[in-house]
Amino acid sequence: MNGQTPVQVEDGELALLTDLYQLTMLQAYWKEEMHERATFSLYFRKLPPTRRFMLACGQQHAAALASRVRFSAYSLKQLSETGRFDEAFLHWLAGFRFSGDIWALPEGTPVFQNEPFLEVDAPIAEAQLLESLIMNLVQLETVLASKAVRIVMAARGRPVVDFGLRRMHGVDAAVRGVRAYRTAGLAGTSNVLGGLRHGLPLSGTMAHSYVLAHDDERDSFRSFARHYPGTTLLVDTHDTLEGVRKIIELMEEEPGLGISAIRLDSGDLGILAHRARALLDEAGLDTIGIIASSGLDEHQIEALIADDTPIDAFGVGTQMGVSADAPVIDLSYKLVEYAGIPRVKHSTGKINLPGRKQLFRRRDADGTYLGDIIARREESIDGAVPLLVPLVCEGRVDQEHMAGAERARERVAQALTQLPADLRRLDPGETDYPVELSPALQRLQSELSLAPLKRKRPRER
Amino acid sequence: MNGQTPVQVEDGELALLTDLYQLTMLQAYWKEEMHERATFSLYFRKLPPTRRFMLACGQQHAAALASRVRFSAYSLKQLSETGRFDEAFLHWLAGFRFSGDIWALPEGTPVFQNEPFLEVDAPIAEAQLLESLIMNLVQLETVLASKAVRIVMAARGRPVVDFGLRRMHGVDAAVRGVRAYRTAGLAGTSNVLGGLRHGLPLSGTMAHSYVLAHDDERDSFRSFARHYPGTTLLVDTHDTLEGVRKIIELMEEEPGLGISAIRLDSGDLGILAHRARALLDEAGLDTIGIIASSGLDEHQIEALIADDTPIDAFGVGTQMGVSADAPVIDLSYKLVEYAGIPRVKHSTGKINLPGRKQLFRRRDADGTYLGDIIARREESIDGAVPLLVPLVCEGRVDQEHMAGAERARERVAQALTQLPADLRRLDPGETDYPVELSPALQRLQSELSLAPLKRKRPRER
Numbered sequence: 041m042n043g044q045t046p047v048q049v050e051d052g053e054l055a056l057l058t059d060l061y062q063l064t065m066l067q068a069y070w071k072e073e074m075h076e077r078a079t080f081s082l083y084f085r086k087l088p089p090t091r092r093f094m095l096a097c098g099q100q101h102a103a104a105l106a107s108r109v110r111f112s113a114y115s116l117k118q119l120s121e122t123g124r125f126d127e128a129f130l131h132w133l134a135g136f137r138f139s140g141d142i143w144a145l146p147e148g149t150p151v152f153q154n155e156p157f158l159e160v161d162a163p164i165a166e167a168q169l170l171e172s173l174i175m176n177l178v179q180l181e182t183v184l185a186s187k188a189v190r191i192v193m194a195a196r197g198r199p200v201v202d203f204g205l206r207r208m209h210g211v212d213a214a215v216r217g218v219r220a221y222r223t224a225g226l227a228g229t230s231n232v233l234g235g236l237r238h239g240l241p242l243s244g245t246m247a248h249s250y251v252l253a254h255d256d257e258r259d260s261f262r263s264f265a266r267h268y269p270g271t272t273l274l275v276d277t278h279d280t281l282e283g284v285r286k287i288i289e290l291m292e293e294e295p296g297l298g299i300s301a302i303r304l305d306s307g308d309l310g311i312l313a314h315r316a317r318a319l320l321d322e323a324g325l326d327t328i329g330i331i332a333s334s335g336l337d338e339h340q341i342e343a344l345i346a347d348d349t350p351i352d353a354f355g356v357g358t359q360m361g362v363s364a365d366a367p368v369i370d371l372s373y374k375l376v377e378y379a380g381i382p383r384v385k386h387s388t389g390k391i392n393l394p395g396r397k398q399l400f401r402r403r404d405a406d407g408t409y410l411g412d413i414i415a416r417r418e419e420s421i422d423g424a425v426p427l428l429v430p431l432v433c434e435g436r437v438d439q440e441h442m443a444g445a446e447r448a449r450e451r452v453a454q455a456l457t458q459l460p461a462d463l464r465r466l467d468p469g470e471t472d473y474p475v476e477l478s479p480a481l482q483r484l485q486s487e488l489s490l491a492p493l494k495r496k497r498p499r500e501r
Numbered sequence: 502m503n504g505q506t507p508v509q510v511e512d513g514e515l516a517l518l519t520d521l522y523q524l525t526m527l528q529a530y531w532k533e534e535m536h537e538r539a540t541f542s543l544y545f546r547k548l549p550p551t552r553r554f555m556l557a558c559g560q561q562h563a564a565a566l567a568s569r570v571r572f573s574a575y576s577l578k579q580l581s582e583t584g585r586f587d588e589a590f591l592h593w594l595a596g597f598r599f600s601g602d603i604w605a606l607p608e609g610t611p612v613f614q615n616e617p618f619l620e621v622d623a624p625i626a627e628a629q630l631l632e633s634l635i636m637n638l639v640q641l642e643t644v645l646a647s648k649a650v651r652i653v654m655a656a657r658g659r660p661v662v663d664f665g666l667r668r669m670h671g672v673d674a675a676v677r678g679v680r681a682y683r684t685a686g687l688a689g690t691s692n693v694l695g696g697l698r699h700g701l702p703l704s705g706t707m708a709h710s711y712v713l714a715h716d717d718e719r720d721s722f723r724s725f726a727r728h729y730p731g732t733t734l735l736v737d738t739h740d741t742l743e744g745v746r747k748i749i750e751l752m753e754e755e756p757g758l759g760i761s762a763i764r765l766d767s768g769d770l771g772i773l774a775h776r777a778r779a780l781l782d783e784a785g786l787d788t789i790g791i792i793a794s795s796g797l798d799e800h801q802i803e804a805l806i807a808d809d810t811p812i813d814a815f816g817v818g819t820q821m822g823v824s825a826d827a828p829v830i831d832l833s834y835k836l837v838e839y840a841g842i843p844r845v846k847h848s849t850g851k852i853n854l855p856g857r858k859q860l861f862r863r864r865d866a867d868g869t870y871l872g873d874i875i876a877r878r879e880e881s882i883d884g885a886v887p888l889l890v891p892l893v894c895e896g897r898v899d900q901e902h903m904a905g906a907e908r909a910r911e912r913v914a915q916a917l918t919q920l921p922a923d924l925r926r927l928d929p930g931e932t933d934y935p936v937e938l939s940p941a942l943q944r945l946q947s948e949l950s951l952a953p954l955k956r957k958r959p960r961e962r
Contacts, residue, residue: 049676059691060705068707203520209670214518244525248846264529
């Protein structure tokens with residue numbers, strides 16, 4: 041430990057949140073006086089097998105940070121000490137400002153394979169430097185929101201609360217993940233700092249340790265309920281149904297105790313919820329709800345609800361906190377244009393789409409998605425809506441398009457009513473949602489693949 | 502966006518990196534005047550199916566932050582505004598300091614199911630509040646180091662470099678992950694801030710975008726090699742073997758160009774590495790090495806090496822960056838003692854070990870691990886070494902035991918020579934590494950399970 045605050049990244053260090061090769065390439069561009077504008081496009085080539093769509097999230101955070109990237113004097117000193125950089129180049133970096141444009145899908149937009157969900161147009165050094173940071177930021181929120189929305193769908197209107205702080209990958213993921221969860225439609229979070237920062241209601245019950253620290257479980261229930269009228273009590277520390285019976289006894293002794301719910305956190309949740317519900321109902325305590333947690337994912341929740349299990353709300357941590365079945369998407373951030381000339385990598389047989397682009401979505405009269413068209417940026421397509429909007433213009437964040445988490449949440453809620461039914465299924469499987477290329481983009485692509493850019497130069501050069 | 506620096510957590514906010522229920526339990530303990538010492542024990546119940554051991558990491562970071570947790574005036578104001586807390590309680594929180602002890606395994610120690618790898622002894626409120634933060638911090642480094650060490654083992658002495666910044670979950674994971682990678686034995690990282698903070702050498706080559714931004718691939722190679730003598734060139738932007746041939750031509754034209762390696766980043770790495778090696782060797786360029794990247798994990802690396810593929814170093818990102826096959830371990834942080842009385846949760850049929858504990862490891866004359874014994878804290882066991890050491894004593898970090906990343910790295914390197922061969926295999930599978938309970942701990946456990954702590958109180962209380 042070096043005394044530094046280890047969970048802190050100062051603004052002046054943001055520029056170092058990059059891969060070394062970005063900086064060595066920057067120095068090479070600088071030496072070669074390559075300062076023309078470039079466009080980089082962010083997309084993924086295929087959906088994870090367990091996802092039928094992704095929710096594009098994190099673009100606002102990426103745009104906001106991009107506009108603030110600076111090299112502090114201390115950062116430049118550290119770079120100098122690596123021995124890899126010329127002092128004149130470091131002096132040039134000292135004046136680094138992002139002066140370009142960032143176009144992106146609005147947060148919470150469903151997105152599919154090969155679709156540009158963010159494009160950076162800027163002098164090449166600026167767009168190159170930001171690659172690593174933008175990818176890191178966008179991937180995190182996109183992966184977490186895309187998992188969380190599946191759990192929201194599985195719960196069919198029952199509230200879902202985030203319990204994931206302890207399982208998520210570090211402090212930034214845990215705190216900023218709450219923003220992705222708000223976008224995805226969660227009802228609350230146990231994460232205090234995350235909830236306070238990102239405006240998701242705080243939620244919490246009690247832990248087994250509280251029960252164990254008391255000599256008697258019933259005493260612990262009574263004390264907690266007296267402290268917190270309307271609380272939820274955790275009943276599975278010793279024996280779940282015994283725990284429920286103790287609550288029923290307590291309510292008989294002290295009917296004024298406000299207990300709004302019990303929480304089940306282990307065992308066979310289906311069986312225990314049915315039995316607990318029956319015990320509570322027999323005792324006339326039908327106003328006491330049941331909250332379930334315990335390693336739940338969307339498939340378990342879907343199965344519990346299909347069985348009419350009387351669970352009123354879900355607490356979800358581990359599986360959602362790291363998007364365990366798809367913790368990563370294979371995002372690409374590719375140079376697609378430089379100095380006004382569309383460019384593309386050819387080698388792999390994969391689809392690489394040249395040039396600045398726009399994404400269009402066609403819908404029917406009810407708003408249901410019919411299909412997407414990837415087009416060149418300046419195109420317009422009859423009957424389809426362009427989705428990419430400018431988040432940053434000439435280095436300045438466009439406040440109109442930085443609409444905030446609540447607008448993104450509304451967008452997701454609406455999207456869930458407009459996605460074709462096939463895409464809302466939770467089981468793995470291919471979908472036939474059409475993602476096409478506009479004729480103009482197809483023409484550009486085939487021109488480049490027939491005659492890849494290779495202006496042969498004489499060898500002696 | 503609210504103008505806050507989104508990747509920053511101030512010291513005064515560390516206390517809010519907790520779950521809401523910790524704070525409501527703290528208020529309940531405070532109201533009930535429950536201020537006795539408690540012990541919480543951190544362990545996992547089973548290894549992920551794809552792991553044969555975990556490397557315990559992150560304890561130093563957790564201990565350092567624990568000793569610094571404070572509630573700032575602003576944090577207390579935010580808590581007050583939730584309406585859940587009494588002002589007198591918040592006033593008490595303003596004086597919060599961690600005054601307890603934290604015992605932990607030294608970082609880089611291999612750890613198995615049910616083994617206590619960190620125990621907190623403190624007044625119950627202090628130990629309870631820190632649960633969420635400690636679990637988050639320890640899990641991150643443990644998960645990442647445990648994945649990374651498998652990749653190091655697979656590479657059999659060839660250098661492995663971290664390329665994961667863009668794929669990791671947020672900024673904290675990416676930066677602090679580098680510390681876990683240093684512990685695990687990686688040779689370098691592309692992550693500039695992570696490498697600078699945590700003392701792992703920076704490493705980097707070039708990206709496809711650099712090649713594409715030039716009109717001609719060979720020009721781009723020449724320029725980059727002139728800028729950076731001894732560099733690595735990425736050869737797969739258009740056609741991998743064509744790329745290799747261009748380098749051979751370049752070296753014929755300009756023999757002084759210092760090119761130390763080529764990088765392959767797509768396609769069939771086995772075939773391409775053999776062919777590239779043959780081309781280079783035929784041209785007398787046997788000093789030019791081959792670096793491979795492209796979604797590699799330990800199994801692919803193991804297979805490449807088993808086929809004698811001529812690859813000299815590996816760059817690894819996606820799979821290692823999120824520990825994709827085991828992104829989470831099911832850590833528990835359980836109350837095991839309060840007010841001098843060992844306690845344990847009974848309900849689930851799982852193993853829960855009461856009381857303050859110590860972990861002993863037996864070795865043969867060569868140091869090879871023979872098996873572990875979980876014991877009570879005060880025990881000593883003939884022929885076995887106690888592993889848990891005090892990292893924090895009465896709230897102060899013990900500098901002797903905060904040995905730093907380099908010592909942890911040496912510990913891992915040594916452990917890899919001392920783990921039984923069965924545990925060093927990379928395929929999934931059960932191991933029969935013995936983890937036993939000492940007779941004294943077994944006695945305590947059976948006393949508690951025969952007579953669980955239930956001092957019946959009169960109902961009217």
